[in-house]
Amino acid sequence: MHIVWTELLKLRTTRLWWGITVSLLGLSALGAILTLVFAGDEPGFALSDETGQRSLFGSAGFNATFALVFGIIGMAGEYKQGTITPTFLAAPQRWHVVVAKALAFAIGGFLLGLSSSLLVAGIAYLGLAIKDIDVVMPASEILEIVGGQTATSAFYGVLGVAVGAVIPNQIAALIGALVEQLIAEPLLFNFFPEQARFLVGGAGSILAGAPNVGATLSLWAAAAVLAAWCAALLSLGSLITERKDIT
Template identity: 30%
Template sequence: MIRLVKAELQKVFTTRMVWGMLALSLAFTAIGVVVLSIFSGQQGTTPLTESAGVLNLFSQAGVGLVFAFVIGTLLITGEYRFQTITHTFLVTPRRARVIAAKLLACSVVGVFFGLAGIVLAFALGIPAILLKGGSLSLIGGDVARLCVGVVAAMALYTILGLALGSLLRNQVAAIVVGIGWVYVLESLLVALLPSVGKWLPGGAAQAVYGLSSPLGGDYLPAWGGAALLIGYALIFAAVASVTTLRRDIT
């Protein structure tokens, strides 16, 4: 199993796509941190001298969820696109082992994306807090919980990408559907209808982050959001496994 996971990780990290997605994810994080730093305390935004403002600032570490999703999608759809899936299953006939290795590899990639986003958010956010007159004492348990949530959400979305890719198989279709869901439908439901959106993966991530709804609605408690994220991860993993185990590979 360890060899299979290493092989899957090698497939990912030796392609330009993963580094391109990571660069885009970090770019979104950097833009978010810079914009919030500039406009903090203006036009009703929470200043960086308050814990809520600091939490919002560091939450930008998780804005690149869609790019983690895309990598999860590519990990499976790329195999079908270039017909390497046949060779993969010939080398390892037990498909369950292959899927388990891909799921573990997805989780590792998601954790990597999450940690990279957190490092960048701290590198840009700490100087911004100090320049705005804030204190490092504001970086406490809530920020630590947010960091754990960012890593968990990134891992979840890579697994989601793998599950959707295993269902659709078509790389372009899976990416388009996934981006439309993350950036359009889910984002709108989480922001505008928190009573519905809180039960979605994005709403669960917001709950773990410890953020509040922009419209004043309530998200789940942190433990509830964490439990929901784990539940989604298990469901997505099951979908990826069942669809790949039962289908023909050609």
């Protein structure tokens, strides 16, 4: 438990945390405002119908990616900065460090997702009120989006740590993760939608309330898929970390 508190202290006192938080909140606010300003009148896009409002309340679409990047830098960045050696000296069983970081960045991802989702929801309510448009989305569905996006960000924080443990080179880990998420998975989804829903991005989009066309999993099933990916990659990352020569 002491290692977890140490990692949380590192997380809270680094400029990176505040930089990522401010950047995410700014992008999320911008996305919500642009949706309010440029929403059309066509069915599915109009802010007066439920589909349009779902897009508005779900416009905090950067949460998971920011949490993933944050987790990768939190783990692989220690190798780059040369701080990994004293970190491991303080906890000779290296897998304890990996798990502690995963827990710390799960909390960090949770806070990133929650703050961004609540900000977008607040802007959405205010914008609709200014436009004199009734909120037709059930409150339960809005809470589902906020909760789903928050949970997805927490999972992605863990995944970031796992990826950083598997690929200790920070640049390689960041490029690999972003290519997989932004290019490889969307391509796979076009050709194999049934199978792709069990990938990280497919399950994450379902849990966050923005599923790809044809992606069908319950929220609990999507959460279970993400948890399985976290467990598998953390196990692999812990094994690699234990065997890696740090000298």
